[in-house]
Amino acid sequence: MKRALITGINGFTGRYVAQELEQAGWEVWGIGSQAQSDCSQRYRQVNLLDHSRLNDVVSDISPDVVVHLAAIAFVAHGDADAFYRVNIVGTRNLLSALANCDKTPDCVLIASSAYIYGNATAGVLNEKSAPNPANDYAVSKLAMEYMSNLWRDKLPIVIARPFNYTGVGQSESFLLPKIVNHFRRGESFIELGNLDVSRDFTDVRAVAKAYRRLLQTKPINEIVNICSGKAISLRHVLDLVQRISGRTIEVRLNPNFVRANDVKTLSGDPSKLLSIIGDWDSPCLTDTLKWMMEA
Numbered sequence: 001m002k003r004a005l006i007t008g009i010n011g012f013t014g015r016y017v018a019q020e021l022e023q024a025g026w027e028v029w030g031i032g033s034q035a036q037s038d039c040s041q042r043y044r045q046v047n048l049l050d051h052s053r054l055n056d057v058v059s060d061i062s063p064d065v066v067v068h069l070a071a072i073a074f075v076a077h078g079d080a081d082a083f084y085r086v087n088i089v090g091t092r093n094l095l096s097a098l099a100n101c102d103k104t105p106d107c108v109l110i111a112s113s114a115y116i117y118g119n120a121t122a123g124v125l126n127e128k129s130a131p132n133p134a135n136d137y138a139v140s141k142l143a144m145e146y147m148s149n150l151w152r153d154k155l156p157i158v159i160a161r162p163f164n165y166t167g168v169g170q171s172e173s174f175l176l177p178k179i180v181n182h183f184r185r186g187e188s189f190i191e192l193g194n195l196d197v198s199r200d201f202t203d204v205r206a207v208a209k210a211y212r213r214l215l216q217t218k219p220i221n222e223i224v225n226i227c228s229g230k231a232i233s234l235r236h237v238l239d240l241v242q243r244i245s246g247r248t249i250e251v252r253l254n255p256n257f258v259r260a261n262d263v264k265t266l267s268g269d270p271s272k273l274l275s276i277i278g279d280w281d282s283p284c285l286t287d288t289l290k291w292m293m294e295a
Helices: 012-023 051-061 081-099 136-151 175-185 204-217 234-245 271-277 285-295
Strands: 004-005 027-032 043-045 066-069 108-110 157-162 189-192 198-199 223-226 231-233 249-251
Touching: 004 051, 012 027, 012 204, 027 051, 043 051, 051 081, 066 081, 066 204, 081 108, 081 136, 108 136, 108 198, 108 204, 136 157, 157 204, 175 189, 175 234, 175 285, 204 223, 204 271, 223 271, 231 234, 234 285
Parallel strands: 004 027, 004 066, 027 043, 066 108, 108 157, 157 223, 189 249
Antiparallel strands: 198 231
16 A cells, blocks of 8 residues: 655645545645644644654655645734744655655655736636735745755655635635525625636635545656636626525725735646646536535
């Protein structure tokens, strides 16, 4: 049985990736910074900034493949320094620990972000589109990618650039869960920022499947977009949720939620992904929103 290590396994994405890999027959191990109540023998509490302990933990687990998800992922996170400490230094510590391990993994999948592309003026973005990060989160992810290049002669690295994705269990600090949960709770109004920003939304279950297939196909040294190829505005998302729920809600504009450096349109080209993993079962956004509403 192949052994997979997932960093950030207790996070929103990590739980779905773990389930996907377990169902495919992998022995899944995880690391994270928080204590785990069930005391799982396949979980190790370790901070990515603790280089010494991280080396010991990675050496002990000795994984065949790695999915690196641990990161500060919320764009509006208030501590800009944390983006750089965790997303860059933490990733470097992980790669160093893997390189020092007696067994070299078959594949190290690093989750970056489509936010490195910044403000798109027209069309959809492919992996050759020029980076133009518009916030600290995006800058930290792009710097993480560049830093990872220093390890390509030692480790079989694949970089994934997921566009926006959502699903059951995502924090309400993200927009789609916030919208869905307001409807589920029967709130009379919701405060939002710019409704005319457009995003390429994917179901988290589909993202987990894409990660699993990339681990299996191992397109080493490649950068791959994880996306649907369709940009949908938040205004349209609201319309979809209203139709699904059969009710309306008052939308109040909160200027504090409007960011001057917000990315206006973010839509990706999934052609490279599909050429690598083949058919990809990705639910449409309406089905994802229904799943979230009924959970």
